Amino acid sequence: MTIILTSCDEDENNVDLLGGGPGSSDPNNIAAGDGFCGPQGGSQALGPVSFDSGVTTAKIDTDGNLLMQGHDATWNADTSGHVNGQSVNSAQYSYVVLSRQQMKDSGVNLGDWATVTNSATGQSTYARVEDTGPDGGTGEISQAAGSAVGIQYLSNSDTVGDPSVDVVAYANTASIQGDCSQVASIQ
């Protein structure tokens, strides 16, 4: 199993380093995109691409963000992936959603590193694979990941316009810790 966080429940310093995001302690901080962690060692540490969605329409997954209950018809309190035993908050944590089939086919597991790139602007951010979506789905990303690459969305999670993204994931990278000394936006 690729969960690497179970022994760190009481280690607040490590909490920040282990996720794709810094794990803001402010539940109302939905100013996403500020200060997400990148992988230690940078993009070279991630190795070859295991999954590539290709350019696809972006969809916003609000799971894990308690503030979205009642706004997003498909909202869930929980995410498939957990960090330190807790579901991840879509507004605060940069994550992507893959189908179970996509994960198994590519060798990617929950917790592995990913990148999200806005096809129109080239803006890119690091993320982790932290939720499971339906068969055939692509381009589903958290609110934080969407904001980090300049995608706007409405209170019901519908995107503004018809933004496209490319989601890429890297197998067997879950154990690579985050490096919060650098922002996650990829230049």
Next chain:
Amino acid sequence: MKTTTALLLTAFVAVTTAQGKDCRSPDGKYAVRAEKTITLVDLSTGAQLLVIDNDTQGLVRVEVAWSPDSRKVALAEDAQRGSAVLGAWFDGSAWHKTLQGEDEKAIISQAQRLYGGRLVAENRVFDGWISKDSIRVKGTMHFASGRRCEYEYTLYFLLHAVTHLDRGGYEVGAIVGRDHRLL
């Protein structure tokens, strides 16, 4: 009687991290074991023969359906919003594993047109072996419109149709979904 027998061979395995669960083959020689991974074990020696899935994190349910001759096994994995169908088969000397591809695209498109909005969640269950090489699968799709529908198809084991090994170690093409229809 045939249907009843097939249903009896279908067992549900709750995924737990604390204690593994076994689902034995009809001949009692093998078991699918769900723990932090899903493995196939030889019950006479205790040897692990195959890692069918290397990570059960995020799964809420795993259904295991052994074929009546104990030479094939199908697994339906359900996470909160999505599922996958995996399989394994014995070729007389070794066990192999496979993964159903994205065979559902056509029926998903059809259902999205009929029910409105994109697919936001789906799950699948087995509905009994039809022959030693095919098993009925039923599924439910949920759409952004709030509507849902049910569908079914037949999953065929086509052991001579393997095209390649994917990055996850699955032999692609050995199980294929066909004859999809909305219910």
